Amino acid sequence: MEWFDFVLERYNYWIVIILMMTGLYIVFARGNLVKKIVGLNLFQTSVFIYYLTIGKIAGGTAPIYVGGELDHGGGHGEEAPGHDAPGHDAPQGSDASLHETPEGASDHVNDLFGGEAGSDKIANDFASNDLKETLKDFQAQGAAAPTGGEASLHTPPEGVDGKIANDAFQNIKKPESIEFSIGDGHEAGANSLADAVHQASEVIYTNPLPHVLILTAIVVGVATTAVGLALAVRIREAYGTIEEDELEVIDNVAEFGEEARARAEGAAS
Amino acid sequence: MNFAEQLPVLPIITPLVMAPVTLLLPKGRAPWAWATLASWLTFAACVFLLREVSASSAGFISYHLGDWAPPLGIEYRVDLANALVLLLVSGIASLVFPFAYRSVQLEIDERQSSLFYGALLICMTGLLGVTITGDAFNVFVFLEISSLSTYALIAMGARRDRRALTASFNYLVMGTIGATFFVIGIGLLYQATGTLNMADLHDKLAGNHSRVVDAGFAFIVVGMGLKLAMFPMHLWLPNAYTYAPSAVSAFIAATATKVAVYVLIRFLYSIFGFDFSFMGSAFTFVLLPLGLAGMFVASFVAVFQDDVKRMLAYSSVAQIGYMLLGLSFATVEGLTASLVHVFNHALMKGALFMAVACVVLRAGSHSVEAFAGLARRMPFTTWAFILSGLSLIGVPLTVGFISKWYLLQAAFAAGHWYAGFLIVASSLIALLYVGRIVEVMVLREPAEEGKYAIPARDAPLSMLIPMWIMVAANIYFGVNTELTGEIARRAAEALMMVAGGAP
Secondary structure, eight states: OHHHHHHHHTHHHHHHHHHHHHHHHHHHHOOBHHHHHHHHHHHHHHHHHHHHHHHOOTTOBOSSOOSSOOOOOSOOGGGHHHHHHHHHHHHHOOHHHHHHHHHHHHHHHHHHHOSHHHHHHHHHHTTSHHHHHHHHHHHHHHHHHHHSOGGGGSSOHHHHHHHHHHHHHHHHHHHHHHHHHSOGGGHHHHHHHHHHHHHHHHOOBOOHHHHHHHHHHHHHHHHHHHHHHHHHHHHHHHHSOOBHHHHHHHHHHHHHOTHHHHHHHHHHO | OOTTTTGGGHHHHHHHHHHHHHHHSOSSHHHHHHHHHHHHHHHHHHHHHHHHHHHOSSSEEEEEGGGOOTTTSOEEEEEHHHHHHHHHHHHHHHHHHHHHHHHHHHHSOGGGHHHHHHHHHHHHHHHHHHHHBOBHHHHHHHHHHHHHHHHHHHHGGGGTOTHHHHHHHHHHHHHHHHHHHHHHHHHHHHHHHSOOBHHHHHHHHTTOOOHHHHHHHHHHHHHHHHHTTOTTSOTHHHHHHHHSOHHHHHHHHHHHHHHHHHHHHIIIIIIIOTTSTHHHHIIIIIIHHHHHHHHHHHHHHHHTOSBHHHHHHHHHHHHHHHHHHHHHTOSHHHHHHHHHHHHHHHHHHHHHHHHHHHHHHHHSOOBGGGGTTHHHHOHHHHHHHHHHHHHHHTOTTSHHHHHHHHHHHHHHHTTOHHHHHHHHHHHHHHHHHHHHHHHHHHHSOOOSSSTTOOOSOOOOHHHHHHHHHHHHHHHHHHHOOIIIIIHHHHHHHHHHHHHTSOO
16 A cells, blocks of 8 residues: 555645646637636646645745734844844845854843843843843744745755754743743743744744745736636627637638638538 | 946846836827837847956856845846847847837727837847846746737737737647746756756756656746747747737747747756756757758748748748757757857848738738739838848858858757758758749739739838848848857857856
8 A cells, every 4th residue: 555655645746737637638628718718727726736835844834924023123222233133134145144043043042041140130131121022033033034034945945944943942942941930920021921932933834935936926827817818808709709610610711711611511510 | 326237137127117108108109119219228238238248257247136146036147148139139129119110000009009019018028038037937927928918919910810819819828838837847946956046956956867857857848849839839820920910920020939949048058958867868859850840841831821921930930940950969069050040030030020011011911912013012122021031041141041051060060961951951942932922022913903902102211221220130140240150159158068068
């Protein structure tokens, strides 16, 4: 049954192939122009699914940022320059800067949280807005890497996205334990911190680039369909039919006279 | 912002931004004048670009769109090969636009004329974009931009002949299948390498012999084969060229398939390279035989056409056979011949279709009967047709001769001596079909009355001047091969170097 698993595991590719062949068959076999367009659509849809299949990462969610609002606005005090620099570099980036971004950011978080001595300070700081801002910033950067991360394409797509998320997750685990040492009075702040950290760490995004590509291809497909249907309408206006065989007969009659119709009918019967 | 730094993007941005404006202009001359201006500006940009590339030490100019560095960002990469094609496309456009005015006045509804010029500009943008870009997916997008506007433009011929609609519909179906095959191929390459930048693809594909890449290669070759009307996937082409408005025929016959040939060259040589295992067999068993078959079958079919435009369309399919033949030799000489022929064939077909457009303007038809006795009615048009027809056959002192000469040399150098004889033989068929029209034009008596009676008045100057510039180019580049031959050779050497063959 090995082959059966092999086939079953790749079910999405089978869907692609079946849809593609169905679409092509309709295009070639049907004489009705609108049906041809439908076949063409089916054919193109199979390609969309194929591209999505390429981009899919097991366990990954849609490449839409889920960690709350991206707040890059001012007002996070002293930390600002340190955070802004990588944040702005990332999208420009060579892979180097993209890979660095999350690590750099998590280091920073580790510095904040790291060590026994630090924990007191953190406990004190939890309520303060500054730290929340810091975290938001961190989240943004963590997320920016996979999203802006066409860099992930240099190594197999699964690798990088997962790695970034996991790296982030491991580095951030420490603060979770700190959570328990925090006094009651600071609970609210602690929870929001934990939530934020969770969100930043657990989200694995699928590779966004194929999605972007296929959005473009969908636009092209829609435009093609529109033009094709508009042509079908015009053909109907000009000829009174959208059946290919009839169109051919009409053209032949127009060019060679009535005997063309007789010949066509003779061939049909 | 430095003007020179932004130069590579100008051929795309200029027509793309100027095209929608044509819709806002008052009807009449304004949209035409605006579109002509756009085409001239684009041409100027392309001339500067060619000079820049030719002088640059690296051999190419890389432009990062939006300052996003490749391979992540989209790159425009101009080397000599595509600078030559850019020059060609924008040059033909800058002649066709002024030429189009009277022809469009006759053939297109006044209310649609601004749409017509807008679509033609977009079509040109798409073709230039396909040529200039260094990103594989970007090729698809621009290809569809140009194709979609071409479908609309061809359908506009319906005012004169409703068959333009079905021709356009068939082209749409075939073109979309071709483009979708192409995009599947790119998807497969992306799956195998994780990149879309052409130069990066080339690096990543080196040593990658997986079946995914093989499949991608096949999809790309078939998809592009449909777009460039490789025999036997050419069936959409004759009708599309025949029923399109005359100015559109002149433009797309001269440019659209050439750009597709360029894309094929780019993918075969710059992306896959000789390291790729399928290349040899693709050349020997696909491109070479299909090129040869196209040369003969299409030329032969052309001889029996009663419609001059259709005859020229079939001849185009045959000429594409020459280009495929040249590139399938996989030598510098062959590639040079192919690039030279891309350029030269555009010049001759452009001039021929322009001459037909002049006849359509006066005689109202492009069937052979309308050409009877044309030499007495429209001498300038007739001579333009004859000279560019001689060029199509390959008579010395014309560009056609240069193409055939390069191609013959390449065939013998590559050891395909039989191909050399076949090239000469198919040129003789070209002599047949061109000679047939010339005979009708020069020796027949013009019809005095009836459907094909022509007033003894030549085409207006606005059409004659661009047409004769094109004919003059046919002669000039037939005598002076410094621009075409020299640049094509350097471009071919660069391509071969990247492909990893013997330089």
